[in-house]
Amino acid sequence: MLSRRKDKKRRLKIKIYLIMxxxxxxxxxxxxxxxxxxxxxxxxxASRAEKQHxxxxxxxxxxxxxxxxxxxxxxxxxxxxxxxxxxxxxKDQAAASxxxxxxxxxxxxxxxxxxxxGKKSGKNFVWLKRRIDPAKVEEVKGLGIxxxxxxxxSQRFYPKGNLLSNVLGFAGLDNNGLEGLELxxxxxLRGDKRWQVLEKDALGKTIFPKDRKYTTPQRGKDxxxxxxxxxxxxSERELxxxxxxxxxxxxxxxxxxPRNGEILAMAVRPTFDPNxxxxxxxxxxxxxxxxxxxxxxSTLKTLVASAAIEExxxxxxxxxxxxxxSFNIGGRVLHDHEKHGLLPFKDVIKxxxxxxxxxxxxxxxxxxxxxxxxxxxxxxxxDIDLSGESIGIVREPGSWTVKxxxxxxxxQEVAATPIQLITAVAAIANGGWLMRPHLVxxxxxxxxxxxxKSAPEVIRRVVSFDTAREMxxxxxxxxxxxxxxxxxxxxxxxxxxxxxxAQKKAAGSRGYSAEYFVSSFIGFVPSQDPRLIILxxxxxxxxxxxxxxxxxxxxxxxxxxxxxxxAIPQENREGILMVSRENGQPGSINEIR
Amino acid sequence: MPKRTDKTILVxxxxxxxxxxxxxxxxxxxxxxxxxxxxxxxxxKQLIWGLLGMIAFMAAHSLDxxxxxxxxxxxxxxxxxxxxxxxTPLFGPAVNGSRRWLRxxxxxxxxxxxxxxxxxxxxxxYLARKGDGIRDFFHGFVPPMILIGIIMGLIIIEPDLGSxxxxxxxxxxxxxxxxxxxxxxxxxxxxxxxxxxxxxxxVGYRRQRWETFLNPWMxxxxxxxxxxxxxxxxxxxxxxxxxLGEGRQKLFFLPYPHTDFIFAxxxxxxxxxxxxxxxxxxxxxxxxxxTIAIKTEDLFGSYLAFGITMMITIQVLxxxxxxxxLLPTKGLALPFLSYGGSSLLTNxxxxxxxxxxxxxxxxx
Numbered sequence: 013m014l015s016r017r018k019d020k021k022r023r024l025k026i027k028i029y030l031i032m033x034x035x036x037x038x039x040x041x042x043x044x045x046x047x048x049x050x051x052x053x054x055x056x057x058a059s060r061a062e063k064q065h066x067x068x069x070x071x072x073x074x075x076x077x078x079x080x081x082x083x084x085x086x087x088x089x090x091x092x093x094x095x096x097x098x099x100x101x102x103k104d105q106a107a108a109s110x111x112x113x114x115x116x117x118x119x120x121x122x123x124x125x126x127x128x129x130g131k132k133s134g135k136n137f138v139w140l141k142r143r144i145d146p147a148k149v150e151e152v153k154g155l156g157i158x159x160x161x162x163x164x165x166s167q168r169f170y171p172k173g174n175l176l177s178n179v180l181g182f183a184g185l186d187n188n189g190l191e192g193l194e195l196x197x198x199x200x201l202r203g204d205k206r207w208q209v210l211e212k213d214a215l216g217k218t219i220f221p222k223d224r225k226y227t228t229p230q231r232g233k234d235x236x237x238x239x240x241x242x243x244x245x246x247s248e249r250e251l252x253x254x255x256x257x258x259x260x261x262x263x264x265x266x267x268x269x270p271r272n273g274e275i276l277a278m279a280v281r282p283t284f285d286p287n288x289x290x291x292x293x294x295x296x297x298x299x300x301x302x303x304x305x306x307x308x309x310s311t312l313k314t315l316v317a318s319a320a321i322e323e324x325x326x327x328x329x330x331x332x333x334x335x336x337x338s339f340n341i342g343g344r345v346l347h348d349h350e351k352h353g354l355l356p357f358k359d360v361i362k363x364x365x366x367x368x369x370x371x372x373x374x375x376x377x378x379x380x381x382x383x384x385x386x387x388x389x390x391x392x393x394x395d396i397d398l399s400g401e402s403i404g405i406v407r408e409p410g411s412w413t414v415k416x417x418x419x420x421x422x423x424q425e426v427a428a429t430p431i432q433l434i435t436a437v438a439a440i441a442n443g444g445w446l447m448r449p450h451l452v453x454x455x456x457x458x459x460x461x462x463x464x465k466s467a468p469e470v471i472r473r474v475v476s477f478d479t480a481r482e483m484x485x486x487x488x489x490x491x492x493x494x495x496x497x498x499x500x501x502x503x504x505x506x507x508x509x510x511x512x513x514a515q516k517k518a519a520g521s522r523g524y525s526a527e528y529f530v531s532s533f534i535g536f537v538p539s540q541d542p543r544l545i546i547l548x549x550x551x552x553x554x555x556x557x558x559x560x561x562x563x564x565x566x567x568x569x570x571x572x573x574x575x576x577x578x579a580i581p582q583e584n585r586e587g588i589l590m591v592s593r594e595n596g597q598p599g600s601i602n603e604i605r
Numbered sequence: 606m607p608k609r610t611d612k613t614i615l616v617x618x619x620x621x622x623x624x625x626x627x628x629x630x631x632x633x634x635x636x637x638x639x640x641x642x643x644x645x646x647x648x649x650k651q652l653i654w655g656l657l658g659m660i661a662f663m664a665a666h667s668l669d670x671x672x673x674x675x676x677x678x679x680x681x682x683x684x685x686x687x688x689x690x691x692x693t694p695l696f697g698p699a700v701n702g703s704r705r706w707l708r709x710x711x712x713x714x715x716x717x718x719x720x721x722x723x724x725x726x727x728x729x730x731y732l733a734r735k736g737d738g739i740r741d742f743f744h745g746f747v748p749p750m751i752l753i754g755i756i757m758g759l760i761i762i763e764p765d766l767g768s769x770x771x772x773x774x775x776x777x778x779x780x781x782x783x784x785x786x787x788x789x790x791x792x793x794x795x796x797x798x799x800x801x802x803x804x805x806x807x808v809g810y811r812r813q814r815w816e817t818f819l820n821p822w823m824x825x826x827x828x829x830x831x832x833x834x835x836x837x838x839x840x841x842x843x844x845x846x847x848x849l850g851e852g853r854q855k856l857f858f859l860p861y862p863h864t865d866f867i868f869a870x871x872x873x874x875x876x877x878x879x880x881x882x883x884x885x886x887x888x889x890x891x892x893x894x895x896t897i898a899i900k901t902e903d904l905f906g907s908y909l910a911f912g913i914t915m916m917i918t919i920q921v922l923x924x925x926x927x928x929x930x931l932l933p934t935k936g937l938a939l940p941f942l943s944y945g946g947s948s949l950l951t952n953x954x955x956x957x958x959x960x961x962x963x964x965x966x967x968x969x
Contacts, residue, residue: 016737020736020737020784020904021902021904021907023784024784024899024904024907025899027781027782028782028895028898028899028911029895029899031778031782031895031915032891032892032895035888035891035892035918036888036892038922039887039888039891039922041931042925042926042929042931043881043884045926045929045930045931046839046872046877046880046881046884046925046929047877049836049839049840049872049929050839050840050842050843050872050876050877050880051843051844051877053836053840054840054841054843056840057836057837057839057840057841058837058840058841058843060837060840061838061840061841061853061854
């Protein structure tokens, strides 16, 4: 009995082994078949699949809208018809091209060539003309040419024309972001890909777009900016007027809320209309406020003075001898615009004495000056949410010459972008915090859910609250009688600020040009509780080029109108609000003691 | 003597299932979004079934497999009952002209899937009990033939030809290794040939499938559409594939991309490397299952292990052969990979039993 059982088990084993052998053969056969399909027939099958896939076209989903902080539309989408052909189905290409050309105004040769080359390569689908005038739709339909059709595509539209265009950038034909915010936030703005199938009819001749089967109609996300359309408009208008008045070649104005780094306006010239980008040079498209570093000149003295006060190397009332307007320092002769003798340090800044500031800069020494300039964010990206930001030029002390220390103290030998400079000075205005500037406030999906919400972001504390307070007092003097920024004064408010008049490097030589300047003014208001910080940069104004005469009045016009628009209460000049936020977070004004 | 738990079965199965989840999502996301407004619809359902399957696996693994032998009759009876119920309009709504799904409240289930397992348990028990008695035609061979014939008949009415073929082949191989006479089996094949012919050639669409199989390129836009699309999916995959989620065949062209033709989608997106890896995993599972059948002293355990292994392997081979045009089209899930809850649950339950046999099937 036992041996019979064993014998049965033995036969069972042999049979299972046989089946295992057969299974291995079976799996090998299957693998060979797959090898045949994947490798041997790869070319033939892949090209056949490709050909059939040509019958599907990919359309980009509708892009999200870009809005300002009050919900005003800055960029949106419109449905516009595009005309396509199925070249293999068009019987008489010449006649069809002629008819279409007459109806739509598209050039005959272009149409003809597209159809011809399409037919040659056996294509089922070519675009004839994307985004045609919606008024022509009926005419094209009326032609009734076999193999010609229309598909609705969505097109980017900028209702405000060139307003904010250097910041917004633009999107291309396929609704892909190419510049500015459109590029930087492309992955949010972009809708899902939309697939559309074009099917042959029973005769295999004409192609019809099937109704949108299997399409994913998900729109892109909407972006709300911190930009205020009205403030942007005011800034651009004043910038245009200033450039016209001075025949300057370019310029920029940035308006920021120093408490949280929100950009309220960013005006840049030259500019462009994003609805018609082909007619502009690449240089018109640039956002110079973030891409173009310039030597800040005297506006940099704000940072040098802050550093010296923070380090206890000078007090606002300490008398400094300004050498009557000419002083040999570090092997370089410095000049002042007006001759001065002994001046308290606060007046050195008020009248923007190069000699006085350079002397204080010498006290700081190379390492400390470098450390503070870097701490204020020069030589690094501000990390603003835009692409293409420049880091500017701040050399390390190791490569400085003997002249560098005094030169850098008065804003030469360093270069900063407008956004870097305004961010740095905002750290004085808000009590010592370097804030990350940003202009996207919120990203929302189509159901209105908030996907991203910006929050004030502190990069670092640069100077103490007390130092910032002292600096605000000093900078407020700049706009008082006898200061370089007199023309920035706004009635009803106290303005703190600093002028800058920087000679540009002469082309082809190592020295500075006596002809070309960058005039600028940076100021914040109300000085004791700053709500706005504004930087005006005018590049190469003709004639008088002092920052105090060119840029300061622009600041005044812009600031005055914005204060009015935002209804920021006027100050009582005598009893200025004393706000303490020494240890508080920036932006909190509730700790009144 | 208790053996250390062998993890090969569990690990191989889990790799396949996990890969299945990824591919089901990739293949169904667009269709799913279109149909249900949720691109994760099919994936979510499959995840739930996977969880149930895992519970079934663990239970079967820890249960002594010999217990199943005792419950052969109730299990078998329940299967038959479900197969009958599914044919009634009340419980079995017609989907695409066939009644395969038993709807019980919110869940629906394919009784033909679990029936495969029931047939295997029954036949394993019968063969182990009869021993050499199976060689006797009337007292050994005929009774199981009648029972299995009834089951297959019920399923073919649904109709679910894929399941019928699977049950027939699994039962056939089990009888073969169980010692049934070749002459008896040949007789069955000869007798059933006219019936098969009638079922294939008299039903229009099956006849067409057969003709399409012989020459799929005859009408690539009509009857050959599906298989030609499948070829193109494999072919455009090349060696490394177009990348996960990048396949385009699933979008409009290949019907049933997440169920019957998921292997073609794997071919398109993962290339030869991907399908080869999958085949190796299945082969590993098949050889491991056969080894367990050989090593098990207990005859019931041996037959059960072999039957379960064949159930999986035969479905794998048929599904892949259909997708690659080596067999005419019939609806059959690719075990562990295709979307389909009943199939996943049944196969995982079967794997649990196999694992249990591996654990304590060395005889007493």
